[in-house]
Amino acid sequence: MGRKWHGQFEGEVVTDHAEYPLRGRLPGCRIKHRMKRNWLKMYDKAGWILRVETVINDPEEFRVRRRVRRRGRRRTEWVPLRKSVAYLFRYRDVSLQSNAQYLNALAQVEDPTAGLRGLDTITTRKRSTKALNPVARPDCQLFTALMSGEYAVHGFANRDLRSKLAATVVRLNDDPRRQSAQVSRLLHRLHVYGLVAKIPRSRRWRVTAFGQRIMSTSVKLRQWQFPANWPSCMTPSKLVRKNRRPNEGRSYAPFSGGPSTSPLRLVTPAIACATNSKLL
Structure with missing residues (x-):
């Protein structure tokens, strides 16, 4: 005040x-x-x-x-x-x-709007271009190759990216010509989403400022934040199942509308539904 x-x-x-x-x-x-x-x-x-x-x-x-x-x-x-x-x-x-x-x-409060808009930009399929998955292993390894420090000054060419992707899970064709065409399609895909840009009057590419934010965040999420938060996000049903007997905490109910001799359906308390609320 x-x-x-x-x-x-x-x-x-x-x-x-x-x-x-x-x-x-x-x-x-x-x-x-x-x-x-x-x-x-x-x-x-x-x-x-x-x-x-x-x-x-x-x-x-x-x-x-x-x-x-x-x-x-x-x-x-x-x-x-x-x-x-x-x-x-x-x-x-x-x-x-x-x-x-x-x-x-x-x-001073961090506004996530810009980050969410950037995420929506690369994960929404364009009319003729496949969307990117920022946490998938192939796309994340592609981002890691593009963020290499040796490309920060002079950019990279198709040949440079091919040599980087050879040691990743990104599948490349054995034929060098088809490899070049495949990497060209990858570059076109990244260019459509604004992650890379062509250097004028050359055959080299560079990572844009928007691409640096998106790709660095994606790599950080997959390699550090997701594994670090994985143990703390275990569901309560997983924790309870480790310490209970095989049939403890479970109920069986017949299928709705079926006769009394119909097969039984397994219902677990971990699932929040109307059937469980009546059984428990």
């Missing part, structure tokens, strides 16, 4: 969120942060307008510098802010500082 946090603060700090249709306007949402009787609110008007405002109901929580009389002498001190037209300038300064600090904090 435009001032430093103090360790002896004993007031109430509350944050709430509401979504409601505005009367006669497009729907929006509101977030309100309350510190005692003072509020800081943010409005999102249909995803088009973001408005932040500060409401000061208790001005004594803030201070203003003015001349006061202490022990018969007049001096200038920081004193509690009062409700008066003479101090509207201080209301303005406090509100602007509060809004600016809140917007600066929001600016």
Whole structure:
């Protein structure tokens, strides 16, 4: 609220969120942060307008510098802010500082929109070009070959990429001419999605800035982040199955609509469905 946090603060700090249709306007949402009787609110008007405002109901929580009389002498001190037209300038300064600090904090939040748009760009099939799979082994090894440091200055040619892909799982034809045509199709595919660009007046290619972001993120996801997060994402059913007896925690129910002598269907509690809710 435009001032430093103090360790002896004993007031109430509350944050709430509401979504409601505005009367006669497009729907929006509101977030309100309350510190005692003072509020800081943010409005999102249909995803088009973001408005932040500060409401000061208790001005004594803030201070203003003015001349006061202490022990018969007049001096200038920081004193509690009062409700008066003479101090509207201080209301303005406090509100602007509060809004600016809140917007600066929001600016530090990472926005995944650009990354998701880039991912959608390469994973959406074009009219005549196959889409890329950023976590598949062949495409990831292709990205690793293109991100080699030796191509950072002068780029790479068809022949250079063929020699790099020979040691990967990317299948190349035994015939050198067909190999050249196959790599040319790979380069055309990457060029369509904006990952590589042709160097003018030459037969060499270079990786674009968009391609560097996409390919480096793909390699990092497959080689480091996915293996690191794999143990922590094990489903609860896998954990329970290790410590239970063969038929413990399972139920059997006949197929719906079948006779009583019909085969039985195995139902496990790990599957969230209406049948399990009735059995359990």
